[in-house]
Amino acid sequence: MLETIHFYHTNDLHSHFEYWLRSQFFIRKERLAYAERGEPSFLFDIGDHLDRSNIYTEATLGLGNVKLLNEAQYDVVTIGNNEGITLDFDELYHLYDEANFEVVVANLKAANRENPKWLKPYTILETKYGTKIGVIGATAFYELFYKELQWDIVEPRKKIISIVKQLREQVDILLCLSHLGITEDELLAQDCPDLDVIFGSHTHHFLETGKMVNGVLLTGCGKFGAYTGHLTIQFDHRERKIIRKEEKIIDNALLPEIDGEVEFLEQLSSTGKELMSETIFQTTKSYNKEWFHHSQISRLFAKAVLEHTGADCAMFNAGIFLDGLKKGNISKYDIHRILPHPINLCVVEITGRQLKEVFLQAKNDEWSQLELKGLGFRGLIFGKILTYDFSVNKNRELIVKGEVSDLNRTYQLATLDMFTFGYFFPNFKYAKKKYFLPYFLRDVLIDYCKRYLN
Template sequence: MLEKIHIFHTNDLHSHFEYWLRMQAFIKEQRQLLAGRGEASFLLDVGDHLDRSNIFTEATLGKGNVEMLNMASYDVVTIGNNEGITLAFDDLSALYEGADFDVVVANLRALTGENPSWLKPYTILTTMHGTTIGVIGATAQYDAFYRTLNWEVTEPRKALILLVQTLRQEVDLIVCLSHLGISEDELLANECPDIDVILGAHTHHTLPEGKVVNGVLLTGGGKFGQYTGHLTISYSHAEKQVMSLEEQLIENGQLATVPGEAEFLFGLSKKGSSLMGDPVIQLPKTYYKEWFHYSPLSDLFAEAVFDYTGADCLMFNAGIFVEDLKKGYVSPYDMHKILPHPINLCLIELTGAELKEMYVQAQNEEWWQLQLKGLGFRGVVLGKLLLYNLKMDRQRQLFLNGEIVVPTQTYTLATLDLFTFGYFFPSFKYAKKYYYLPAFLRDILLSYLQKSRS
């Protein structure tokens, strides 16, 4: 017997719900048609379904996303970094308590205390003809972030390979939910050809028909709900092996519209704003933003960061401020509109020589116009890199609060976590760092305003 098995898969939605209704209507219709033909189908998600830059997700701390996954009848999901490191330990532990689906993450466990009941390394799906599919999953290894949040995240490929060695004799097929990125997927395929399919995510790559590496099919469905993946597996019961794997990406923007899409999106926004709309402070004046200059809002934010971290100096980009902080009553919803980014502060220890190198690099005006996508940034342009407590004279001598910076002395710089991954300042990647989690920039500014005006 040659059995056809279908796997629909999504990834990196990041709480972009513009196509949610139509894509789920399409998947539901397809699954009903397949069931009528006696063909099994499953629905999987490969992480970063939630993103706290979305007001509905923020207001419900991701619980609203889980309700959506339940209503869409997902079978299995894994977590991405947006689930894993943008929620406090207790919030992530409670996130999937009401889930009607399995959550598989092979490389995560609590540092102290018990693991949440939903956390499992794998699950096994079974078709109506008895074919068993081992579904394993892993998430990207942001060790410093997870450890600060009381989680231990281990090397994902090692964890997955050990799982495969255990499962291979127990199941007919192995499907991996990989929130690791395309490079890691290729390495995993080369090291572990016993996996049949790696459903990919994290790097937002697009593989319209998949990519075969060492006999393993790799997939990638872009980001923000652009695509739904449809994998068709032909499995021979007589030969007990996969005969073919066919991957197709469906462009969700081209699917038939569904009545009520605009109302659906408005309803999510309205619910989020309602949950977060109670005013918590009143301001006597407006703090205006500037994307290419210092501004009253950036000066206020700098005050908050100095107060929060006790750093010697600061560096952040002016583009983090999406809106002005307006006079009058201010609610958490207002603050979210100003600073929607799931970004944390980081304290870095740098020598005076490294501090000077950073100062010079920060003058690169080409960065200011950069329309940055990712790294937690949810603004329009990166904007001017603003430096506080640091000045350089015409002789290129650096001063901190009027004192000459000593090249061999150690100083503390408070900055945003997006600058610590090596893309802008390579030396930051290997410097001694402390991440302030789980508070976001908006939390720190709002807390400072409440404290300073109480």
């Protein structure tokens, strides 16, 4: 007997719901048609379904996303870094309490208490014909972030391989939901040919018909809900082996529009606004924003950053402010609109000599016009890098807090976590760092304004 099994999969939606209704309507219709033909099907999500830059996700702290996944009848999901490190411990611990699907994350566990009931390293699905399908999940190895949030995370590849060895003789098909990125997926395929398919995500890669590496099929459907993957596996029951695995990608923009799409998006937005409408503080004046030089709101935010971290100086890009702060009553929604980014503060310890180098690097005019996508940044353009309490004078001396610095002394620089990954400032990648989690930039500003502007 030849059995055909279908797997629909999504990844890195980041709370972009523009095509959600039409894509889920299409998947549901397809799955019903396959069921009538006796062909089993499953639906997976490979992480980063939520993104707290979205007002509905922010207002519900991801529980609204779980509700949507339930309604769409997902079977198995794994978590991405947006689920894992943008919620505090309790928020993630209870995120999937009401989930009607299974959540698999092999390389994560709670540090100081029992794991949540939903957290498991793998699951075994079974078709009506008795075919057993092992599904392992793993998420990106952000060790410092998870440690601050009271979770223990281990290197994923070794963990996945150990589970594959455990499961290979128990199941007919072995799948991995990988929120690790294309490079890690390729390395995993090289090290673990016993896997049949690695469903990929995290790096937003797009593999139109998949990619075969060492006999393992890799998938990737881009980002923001633009595409849905459809994997077909044909399993030979007599030979007890897969004889075909085929991937194709569905362009959701080309699917028929569904009645109520605009109203659906408006309802999500209005629900978020309503939940975040309560006044949290008041201002007696407005604070303007500027993207190419200092502004009233950037100076206000710098004070908040320095007080929150206790650092010697601060640095951030002006493009983080999407709007200014109005005069009058301010709600959580107002602050979220200004600072939607899921970005945390980080204090980096560097020498005065390195701090001087950072200041000179930050003067790169090309960065100010950069249309940055990713690293937590959810703005339009990068804007000028602003520095507070440190500069370089005409004599090329480093000035920190108004005084000429000792280039050999260690200073604490408060900055954005996105600057610490090595892309902009290579020195930061290997420096001693402290991340301030789970507080986002907007939380820091709210806390300061509550105490000093009310």
